[in-house]
Amino acid sequence: MEKETARIEAFSDGVFAIAITLLILEVKVPPPGSGDLTAQLLKQWPSYVSFVISFAFIGIMWINHHRLFSHIKRSDNTLMLLNLLLLLGVCVVPYPTAVLAQHLGSGGQKPAALLYQGTYFVIAIFFNLLWGHVNKKELGDKNNETAGKISAQYAVGPLSYLACLLLVWISVPASLALNVVLAIFYALPPQRASAVIGRRD
Amino acid sequence: MEKETARIEAFSDGVFAIAITLLILEVKVPPPGSGDLTAQLLKQWPSYVSFVISFAFIGIMWINHHRLFSHIKRSDNTLMLLNLLLLLGVCVVPYPTAVLAQHLGSGGQKPAALLYQGTYFVIAIFFNLLWGHVNKKELGDKNNETAGKISAQYAVGPLSYLACLLLVWISVPASLALNVVLAIFYALPPQRASAVIGRRD
Amino acid sequence: MEKETARIEAFSDGVFAIAITLLILEVKVPPPGSGDLTAQLLKQWPSYVSFVISFAFIGIMWINHHRLFSHIKRSDNTLMLLNLLLLLGVCVVPYPTAVLAQHLGSGGQKPAALLYQGTYFVIAIFFNLLWGHVNKKELGDKNNETAGKISAQYAVGPLSYLACLLLVWISVPASLALNVVLAIFYALPPQRASAVIGRRD
């Protein structure tokens, strides 16, 4: 069955790689004749901010997907469907990124940020569904330490992205800053991350 | 010859992964200054509906492609050409999806839905051609049970997508709903799917 | 060194898969409110023709790339650079395809077709450079029969695409038709192809 997992990983790698690379298409080129180019480029800071946060999110989601699949030995139909659900979320990311890029700093900033953070909240839930399935099936009996640490790190995912979402009503910049902090947290290996959230083993 | 199949799978995975990810590029961002962003985003429901149905179709087509190739041991020229024909269909999907996204709920809804369902009907035929070739070559003598179940599941493909296509003349929403039902049916593993269509082994 | 070739193939597969899938982005969606959608869709026949010819070209070029690499055991720097040159040609294809799609049947048809066929002529030369390097290095001493057959098939490549290019001055449709015939010729396995061109072994 090893070959099956290999193809799921290859397909997922493809989707992650394309979604992360398509992000740049949403950063628009200032057309010639629209004034000083340097000023035009600087005015596009919302595009750069959105691009970098989304790049970090997808990149670090890929690292976690990679960690997750290193625990999977057997493939099954539920795994394929839950993985497809996660990929649906990842594929969608360029859209809220583009919406945020065009509306950050203007009137539509709040709904744009809600869509953006809401997407990440839903992806965090999808990732937990996938992890829950893998955990139950692959590691259920062993209940080993690494699995526990990873579970702890992922369990806080939906809650913290929900916090990001709610923070939009108070402050869009603070909400985006929290998003960056979360990306850094998930970039940590599970051992260190569980130390951060004070989990004892 | 195993290596040859590996590269066909890698190329196919790439095409599936890109086609499924490009779908999001067709969901257009409401430009700033066009009124309340929330209302603008809600008005784009046809784009979201088209995106999700096409995502499900390509994703589940990939799962079936994956199942199909797990039965293939040897590669040949006909396999490569029939696979290329299937990939032609998959690559085309973002186009009818975009046409449907822009015309669903407006005057051009019927021709847009015909193009959309017609594409899926043709892809279902291509998939059956590929399966027929593999079945004859790889499993011809054995005539085994799994192959029979898969054949039964795929044989209904072109007919049911033809039903989708014909249903467009009566009701576009009903036709799209049937498309979703078919996606769920093909997401089932062959064993369960053959039970649904009442096949006895 | 086997691993090196594997990564070159993986990178090439990615480029072929993306270039072939991006082609569909150049088929434009008729905007709502521009009249009867069916008529609008039919008017876009140049886009469909360009898409299908380019899809066949890239797809069959991939099949030949695949055949070529099945003969390569060792990787070297020249191989990587010549392969990169071929990929440059493949990456460019969506551009002349889009130019042809927008100008076929209108005043700019001739320069558009020249750009299109010229691109294929250059790619055929690049492919021969790559094949020449592989042939000399991997099969030089053996001078075996298969290599001879493949050489014969590829040697006619630049010449026949040059014929396509020159035919543009006489008739654009005839030139495109010859392109399709060439694609079918290169889809044949080397044994049959060399029979077509009357080569004796």
Added chain:
Amino acid sequence: MEKETARIEAFSDGVFAIAITLLILEVKVPPPGSGDLTAQLLKQWPSYVSFVISFAFIGIMWINHHRLFSHIKRSDNTLMLLNLLLLLGVCVVPYPTAVLAQHLGSGGQKPAALLYQGTYFVIAIFFNLLWGHVNKKELGDKNNETAGKISAQYAVGPLSYLACLLLVWISVPASLALNVVLAIFYALPPQRASAVIGRRD
């Protein structure tokens, strides 16, 4: 741990392949009715120049990434993050390429070239960070000859791309020409490259 490196390479190959193929999307098609097509196509020389330089840069960066990973046996978290940082740079390339394509030869040429060369300067730094990590970890004790040669070749990277960047203030064409020379230099295998920069072993 070999499998982990394999997936990092697969993901990186995907990102490189997509970034290099997306470049062509920025070469715009002259719309019908805008005058003689041949003249319109020739007027787009800045797009072609930008495309070819960026294609060479990404392609040769991929060759070097490939060489680098052939030295890596173990994967770790820092490697994944530094690799992600490099991929961030690679993903960005289509943007400055498009900016340069639209502004080369017009008023905004200087800021466009600064953005373009600045991006390459930053990518060269990211590549050195990655190489430094690999060098210390994998080859630290051995201090072998090949590693020394590669280090020498890469150490000149940020400095020479800084020279490209500074040259923009004097002459944009000279700066782009130097960029092409650098691409050729990095296309050389490490043995020859170190000979070029006069390093004794």
